[in-house]
Amino acid sequence: MNLKQLYYFLDLAETEHYTNSSERLSISQPTLSHAIALLEHELGVLLFEKQGRNIRLTKYGKIFLPYVQNALGELQKGKMTLENLIDPHSGIIELAFIYTMGASFVPEMVGQFSGREEQRQVRFNFYQGTTHNVLQKVTDESCELAICSYVPDHPEISFIPVYKEELVLITAKNHPLARFDQVDLEQTLPYPYVFFSKSSGLYPLIHDTLKALHIHPKMACIVEEDLAMAGLVSINYGIAIIPKIKALATFDVKILKITNKIPARMIYLAYLKNHYMSPAALAFKNFLTRYKKLTIH
The missing domain is CATH 3.40.190.10 (Periplasmic binding protein-like II)
Structure with missing residues (x-):
């Protein structure tokens, strides 16, 4: 059983006509018939039966239909969720930062980033902790970015200086x-x-x-x-x-x-090396590295 067979089944259940479904699916009628036959063979039941020139769902097809609808519906929701998450203009950025950065630096950076027209729909999820805690969030991929101190025993993490404190x-x-x-x-x-x-x-x-x-x-x-x-x-x-x-x-x-x-106390932007980063997180990373505030505060 594969996704194509389920999509073909769903469309055929709607049209109740092999020719119409094959045209809608942009496949040949023999290809559609073969796919449905394989699905029926795997399930061990007939899903469709002839009714004149058309077809209709059998009792077993009617039982199977809502499960297919729910399964494909959930997959579509998952696809849409991922598309929203990786949309650079409306995605979600998982950002961890140390306690001292929560009073001014992070709100200032997030405010300026979110104030730009192309990033107005981007949302943030925040996590606070010690440097040890927030780097753990990066290594276990709970957060894509962290603002923290430098730690030398993390060869898998890139550290870019972005802020300096007296x-x-x-x-x-x-x-x-x-x-x-x-x-x-x-x-x-x-x-x-x-x-x-x-x-x-x-x-x-x-x-x-x-x-x-x-x-x-x-x-x-x-x-x-x-x-x-x-x-x-x-x-x-x-x-x-x-x-x-x-x-x-x-x-x-x-x-x-x-x-x-x-x-001075240097603050760094930390993220996993050679690792996929969502477009929204990448945009925020590029924004921070361009903005660097390395004068003493």
Whole structure:
């Protein structure tokens, strides 16, 4: 049994005439007759019987018909769903991003992309998490694109830099360091840190930076994301090195510029190498790589 046989059966059930169906299907009448005969042989029943010059469904044909209609209807729905998903002008983009990108960068990029006339019908499905989490979404193909930190042990993933953030030190407003506007990280040695967990893309950057400066901080606690870190710092649970994100303005913390020469936090667009990407996702990827915001924020 194959799809052609089912489509032929469905059309013949509608016309009840071999000649009319063969013309509608653009095939010869013997080809149609042979296909129906093979289908009947496989099912072990006659699906049609003669009625004068025409034919009609047998009892068994009438029983089989709704199943064929439902099956072919579902296949058509699936085809239409796929067509909609891969339409560059009305498809769906599965986008994962790390927590800090959800406050401004992602909404700004999505807003500008969706504001263009040719992309107004494109929809997004979003997922937030740590760099480890969002890269897992890319590798298991739940998301086509991710905005996150760079991770070196993912040779199957391409990373394109698209955004850069300044790292700052934050303290509670009543912390001894809060009287300064800038700080050398050596001044932080007496104070415990709220530190990012190893699943965060920021962990290796901050860990390696402090190690290069021969600074081995005391740990107050470990967290996964920036807002939890800012909240704990605001109650003087510790100090922290964190990207200078807009959300910090909503917390009762002091933001200090770091005077040491330390690298900025780079944000990347990540996607699977040599892998099919839907036209809508490809359009957003090209938009982001053209737009790159690599000045310090």
